[in-house]
Amino acid sequence: MEFISQFINGLNVGSIYALIALGYTMVYGIAKMLNFAHGDIIMVGAYTVYVCLSSANMPAFAAVLIGIVVCSLLGMVIEKIAYKPLRKASPLAVLITAIGVSYFLQSVAQLIFGSREVSFQSIIPLGAVSIGELKISGEAVVTMAVTILIMILLTLFINKTKAGSAMLAVSEDKAAAELMGINVNRTISLTFAIGSGLAAIAGVLYACSYGFIGPYMGSMTGIKAFVAAVLGGIGSIPGAMIGGILLGIIESLSKAYISTRLSDAIVFGVLILVLVLRPSGILGKSRTEKV
Amino acid sequence: MAMLTVKDLKVNYGMIQAIKGVSFEVEEGEVIALIGANGAGKTTILHTVTGLLKAVSGEITFDGHNLLKTPAHKIVSLGMAHVPEGRRIFQELSVYDNLMLGAYTRKDKAGIAETLETVYTRFPRLQERKKQIAGTLSGGEQQMLAMGRALMSKPRIILMDEPSMGLSPLFVSEIFDIIEKISKSGTTVLLVEQNAKKALSIADRAYVLETGSIVMSGKASELMNDPSVKKAYLGEA
Numbered sequence: 001m002e003f004i005s006q007f008i009n010g011l012n013v014g015s016i017y018a019l020i021a022l023g024y025t026m027v028y029g030i031a032k033m034l035n036f037a038h039g040d041i042i043m044v045g046a047y048t049v050y051v052c053l054s055s056a057n058m059p060a061f062a063a064v065l066i067g068i069v070v071c072s073l074l075g076m077v078i079e080k081i082a083y084k085p086l087r088k089a090s091p092l093a094v095l096i097t098a099i100g101v102s103y104f105l106q107s108v109a110q111l112i113f114g115s116r117e118v119s120f121q122s123i124i125p126l127g128a129v130s131i132g133e134l135k136i137s138g139e140a141v142v143t144m145a146v147t148i149l150i151m152i153l154l155t156l157f158i159n160k161t162k163a164g165s166a167m168l169a170v171s172e173d174k175a176a177a178e179l180m181g182i183n184v185n186r187t188i189s190l191t192f193a194i195g196s197g198l199a200a201i202a203g204v205l206y207a208c209s210y211g212f213i214g215p216y217m218g219s220m221t222g223i224k225a226f227v228a229a230v231l232g233g234i235g236s237i238p239g240a241m242i243g244g245i246l247l248g249i250i251e252s253l254s255k256a257y258i259s260t261r262l263s264d265a266i267v268f269g270v271l272i273l274v275l276v277l278r279p280s281g282i283l284g285k286s287r288t289e290k291v
Numbered sequence: 292m293a294m295l296t297v298k299d300l301k302v303n304y305g306m307i308q309a310i311k312g313v314s315f316e317v318e319e320g321e322v323i324a325l326i327g328a329n330g331a332g333k334t335t336i337l338h339t340v341t342g343l344l345k346a347v348s349g350e351i352t353f354d355g356h357n358l359l360k361t362p363a364h365k366i367v368s369l370g371m372a373h374v375p376e377g378r379r380i381f382q383e384l385s386v387y388d389n390l391m392l393g394a395y396t397r398k399d400k401a402g403i404a405e406t407l408e409t410v411y412t413r414f415p416r417l418q419e420r421k422k423q424i425a426g427t428l429s430g431g432e433q434q435m436l437a438m439g440r441a442l443m444s445k446p447r448i449i450l451m452d453e454p455s456m457g458l459s460p461l462f463v464s465e466i467f468d469i470i471e472k473i474s475k476s477g478t479t480v481l482l483v484e485q486n487a488k489k490a491l492s493i494a495d496r497a498y499v500l501e502t503g504s505i506v507m508s509g510k511a512s513e514l515m516n517d518p519s520v521k522k523a524y525l526g527e528a
Contacts, residue, residue, distance in 0.1 A: 165384075165392060166392075166395065168381070169392050169395075173379055175375070176380075178342070179372075180395045180440075181365070181366075181395045182364055
């Protein structure tokens with residue numbers, strides 16, 4: 001029983017990692033860059049919802065919606081101001097800029113809200129679900145359900161809509177996509193908007209599950225989600241999902257049965273192991289060019 | 292007035308001046324060949340026409356539109372399609388998805404279905420393999436897909452960059468047959484080729500490009516018999 005509840009705990013955390021990893025992987029697939037500020041978007045999302053709830057007394061649904069919109073816009077603005085001018089620059093310049101944006105977001109949050117963590121009252125109205133002796137928190141149930149739903153919607157969006165096919169085309173060959181009449185800039189913008197919107201949802205779910213928010217909540221979480229994306233095969237959407245869930249389970253089980261203090265080391269150890277054995281990740285593919 | 296007019300075009304490629312003032316015209320219904328050695332600037336010209344490269348100076352006018360001021364993604368809906376060098380199909384998508392991306396700017400569902408039928412009739416192999424991932428096609432089939440994809444936009448002019456590159460002689464002949472058929476069905480063709488012999492055999496007129504400048508132009512049949520063209524591009528003494 002203990003094992004199963006630890007496992008479910010892992011699914012819960014893993015779902016949050018997966019949602020964030022989706023943003024990493026989508027942006028990487030399309031803009032070919034690692035947006036290290038992505039983790040901090042979840043913090044912005046969580047604080048936005050927090051302000052809407054505590055200062056404006058909004059209903060939870062409206063607060064989350066505003067959080068998503070704010071993060072989507074923020075993602076687009078960051079792309080336009082920080083990354084777009086560097087599209088032809090070296091990957092290193094883009095990477096450093098992304099780290100800069102990450103610190104910028106953390107510092108702004110710290111200026112406004114202070115550096116202390118504040119408690120966050122869960123907005124999930126569902127109580128714990130009991131199956132026999134097993135108790136699953138409402139937060140865990142909602143987190144997993146929302147993640148599955150988002151995964152399905154995202155897959156449908158990418159495979160069934162015109163904007164989705166434009167994303168696939170841009171991720172493979174920007175110039176060829178442009179020749180098809182696809183507005184590459186707008187497609188990249190849309191990708192940042194979607195990824196950041198998902199990060200906002202992840203931020204709220206994180207806050208509900210852990211019960212607190214803080215300016216640095218996104219940094220370690222973001223790095224772990226990045227590990228999840230790499231584990232699953234960066235650029236692959238199902239890969240991000242699998243990588244996130246797997247990472248959550250590994251982390252949760254090693255916390256429970258090996259050592260709480262070593263759990264992060266184990267998580268990164270797994271990453272190293274996977275990269276040695278399968279550098280492209282679980283679902284990543286190494287592309288071969290045909291002449 | 293010509294359908295496509297390029298006037299005194301200058302383009303830099305990095306630090307070097309790749310195109311040094313090139314002018315040419317394409318009339319509606321013609322097949323025009325741009326021939327020249329590797330590195331003469333043929334691909335650069337096509338890329339500048341469809342907006343993938345910026346010009347330093349000059350004019351490109353298509354159907355009254357100033358193409359130098361038109362972003363690349365807006366050019367296809369003006370009626371100009373570009374089959375790029377190296378084919379540049381979407382390797383990870385299916386043949387069908389590639390073709391539908393060719394019709395990305397079109398909104399008439401019935402019209403798209405109709406064009407798809409004509410593309411399948413022209414390239415039966417693509418219909419047979421419509422669900423196959425494009426990257427697994429043979430080189431010749433990929434070239435057909437790139438051409439089919441361009442036709443899906445129902446272009447009035449189609450720009451083809453080295454369609455015969457890397458193909459077996461059998462496929463080369465097939466590709467040139469298809470280009471002739473595309474032309475006969477009323478689409479204007481601007482063809483860039485290293486295979487000058489094949490290109491001149493189907494073109495109405497041709498321009499000979501040498502290190503960024505046009506050194507000769509005229510009817511394809513006349514150029515084919517010109518001693519200097521023969522010597523430099525047709526491998527004849």
